[in-house]
Amino acid sequence: MEQLKHECGIAMIRLLKPLEYYEKKYGTRAYGLGKLYLMMEKQHNRGQEGAGIASVHLDAVPGKEYMFREKAQGKDAITEIFSRVDESFAGELLMGHLRYSTTGNSGLTFVHPFLRRNNWRAKNLCLCGNFNMTNIDEIFRKLTAQGQFPRIYSDSYIMLELMGHRLDREVERNFSAAKAEGLEGTGITDYIDAHMEIGNVLETTMKDFDGGYVVCGLTGSGELFVMRDPWGIRPAFYYRDEELVAVASECPVLQTTFNLDAESVKELAPGCSLAVRRNGEVGILEIMPPKTLAPCSFERIYFSRGNDRDIYRERRCLGEQLVPAITEALGGDVDNTVFSFIPNTAEVAYYGMLHGFMRQGHDVRFEKIAWKDIKLRTFITGDALRNDLAAHVYDVTYGVVRPYEDNLVVIDDSIVRGTTLRESIIKILDRLHPKKIVIVSSSPQIRYPDFYGIDMARMEEFIAFRACVSLLERRGMKQLIEDVYKQCMKELEKSAWEQSLPVKELYAAFNVDELNEEMVRLLRTEDVSTPIELVFQSIEGLHAACPGHGGDWYFTGNYPTPGGVRLCNRAFANWFEEHCTASGE
Template identity: 70%
Template sequence: MEQLKHECGVAMIRLLKPLDYYEKKYGTWAYGFNKLYLMMEKQHNRGQEGAGIASVNLNNKPGTEYMFREKAEGKNAITEIFSRVTEEMKGELLMGHLRYSTTGKSGLTFVHPFLRRNNWRAKNLCLCGNFNMTNIDEVFDFLTAQGQSPRIYGDSYITLELMGHRLDREVERLYQEATAQGLTGIDITNYIDNHIEMANVLRTTMQHYDGGFVMCGLTGSGEMFSVRDPWGIRPAFYYRDDEIIALASERPVLQTTFDIDSNDVHELLPGQALIVHKNGESRLEQIMPAQKLSACSFERIYFSRGSDCDIYQERKRLGEQLTQPILKAIDGDVTHSVFSYIPNTAEVAFYGMTDGFRKLHGDVRTEKVVWKDIKLRTFITDNSERNDLAAHVYDISYGSLQAGVDNLVIIDDSIVRGTTLKESIFKILDRLHPKKIVMVSSSPQIRYPDYYGIDMARLEEFCAFRATMALIEERGMWQLVNDTYLACKRELEKPKEEMQNCVRAVYEPFTVDEINKKIVEMLRPADMQAPIELVFQSIEGLHKACPNHPGDWYFTGHYPTPGGVRLVNQAFINYVDKVTKK
């Protein structure tokens, strides 16, 4: 499995009792930070390029800091930022973020949370999120048309400025209310701090965005919020009791951190916000009308931890549903077939796959054929030698099958670019001399880019797309490419709500099996001996296994938002322009 970078993981905590309550009951002033640390470590799978935390103390006096932030880069960022936490940073509001970039931008500047400072507590805003916005150009134009001049062109920074501007307007509204009531001086400030309505801020901010997001934030006056996109693309879960309110990107994180049952954890619904007021009162508010549910299926296949009770069963079903096509690929010879998986995210689907065969044929032969070693580091700078080392990230269990007699059925959660298969896995598996290799993907062919938070933006990255283009070239069908190119250009001239994904046309002349065979031809190392067959999950099988997460645009091209449709059409135009200029 080629690592896919996913943006990102969020964690929030609101302590509902006075801070000394937790110190007396749990024996440490750092109770909240300890819980935040655990929540972030349990979501380390969601971001390893950087991490950040923020806290707000509701009772610090003027002249002392009350809003804190720490950020760091690298895989050890979580440990680094929490090593800097001191008792002075303790607060009732805590927020954490784990980052994977999807834009290619790196550096501490791009690590969340983002902080907007002001002398008025209510105007201080700290944001982080799991998101990627498809229409940041439109939002940027909206801001500049108002006279603003953002210093950085990026969805995180621009969102901070837009929401900060709306927060300023909310404060001004309350200032006018307070003065109309005859309040003066500090009484006006207290009135503002106690009456901030974050729902107003969120409604006037998030209505401008197209994309998948879970946006989280804190204000200096003590407001906490998290809002989910109206299509439900990105996930968020929360827990409430009389001591704490907590939110995370994944349900098991809350279960483990607070030792609670899955029924105690609730999912934030599409378009909904969890808002916690300064006084600790919390409520759910519908910020945007819910759209057609498009919860991301890739969260279930790969990104989220498999320890979630529902995801575990879904991944098992994904594997089990592949029994019949695998049986066909091995010509029904279960006796002379060894079943295994690519470590480690495909392990649960492997259990489902073997369960399916056991139901049909009784016992089956399973082995841990592939091992993933630690990342190899080297001082060697020669590209060919470095590539040779990279090819040995995986290793095999020698003697795990009978050479020339046994088929090897090996499952992975997805096949995206195919680079790891070509450069490493196929070569190393061939050393076992299997009669045949059946490479199984628990997800369907990935044919289209993602624009909602995963680093898959260019069509040519996908082996399924490259194989399709190769078939078009071989069969003299380049007119299809020209027609699709022109159709994409026409779509971009339409209002975004009327656009259709024209790229789907290039796949229509070909069956899944035809594309599979071409992928094998492209990825097969030149000196490999064993024959290879690919088996992919079907779209129907995907939806049967994950019925509550219908977002399948990676596989079908059915994007849930206008921004996704616009970008995929543009991606095809970019691809053709690049190819024809060579």
């Protein structure tokens, strides 16, 4: 219900033929640029705060620009950018990026790609990515200890400077080798361009980073690379033929753009880089050994487009697996129940849920109950009026639920903050006067922050956490909260690799049903009279439905990297210091 800002989207194209080839075959030198546009539009779901593109020309002469970049802000950024560029922008190397902010940084300055200029062609670097680093403080200290002076404190800019520093060293290595062979002038430049080893740059840069990432880069000398984190947290897919290499965040993007079957698209292995040299040589390099794999399960539940073959099947399975729990919540009264969903990412799980009931022989009644209206502007300053506006973000279909006779089941992909549920959804469903409302989540309870790219990093954001704290307080167990805080502070004195996660002890005090009941109590307003029950996906059900995507830290607290554990301890300590010590508790 609450739209999450999340992982960004990347698009990369390396044309392997001269531009004249595409002009002759496809009627335009901008063939690659057109494909980049399609790839970005097909990933518009991954970023609506800003977008950017970059290109590199391989055959430029001194005095002519060879590395281009355009950026824009807002949901129409893609259209704005491509309305500005023409055929002169089209190069052999192309990069596109769609951005959602996950760290609070906004403005054109923080829109990818980032560009580092230098008069030596090979030292120019353009960088973008789908990433969030958990140890940026450590990297910043390392850079400054080396004498560097980063202009901006963000993981994107610090990565640019660190990688740029290593790129400089690689150029200097080749410069020395060229001089040793007796080369001079442009002969040195040509030697450097021909002998760049981007693997050296990545190995010496990325070993320092903790986080989930897909990092993409172009150099002025014509090197292209895409690297995926060794835990496989963030996704990357690629396609290669004799004409081009293309990379995207989602498999169907490549299938649709280049008219491919799923088997033609490959997933970039964790810890590996796809690299294309200036001469067009394509290789897969293992930069870091793969770690315990934890691909993001939220990609499968919510973030990626549902037209992926496997994701569609998995989302249907997530819905179908909930049938027994929903039946129990209904007391077996399936026949007197109307089933619906919250638009629109829960639609596929909804189909799976219906299919599960029909397989049991039920003549299921299904209707579209909730309608999401345009975003209402909160120009009213009074809290009461503003809350009243928020209650009308959704509307409801009247006349399809028999008042006080029918149950009403609505399924969503996730329940995060609960704000929209409390202020809008539950209230409009209550207007229909069902006998009972069952709200279903195709994902488990979200209990822990994410630090790898999703915009949910504060403990108090989660309705599950607030319910846990509320139960502890109401049952006279507040001391546990302070005990966990003290444990977190002790953990934070250790290195990230040594830390455990005491926050888990809070949730261990209650079972899922107890937390569900407390969430209902917090979500129900005084004007709602209908009985309400929550049903969540189980962790076991999630893993059964989404095999191969075991990244479940937001549900379990099992963070794949040390940085995730450390930041969660810090997030709980921050919450306690803000909400407990400030109030004198």
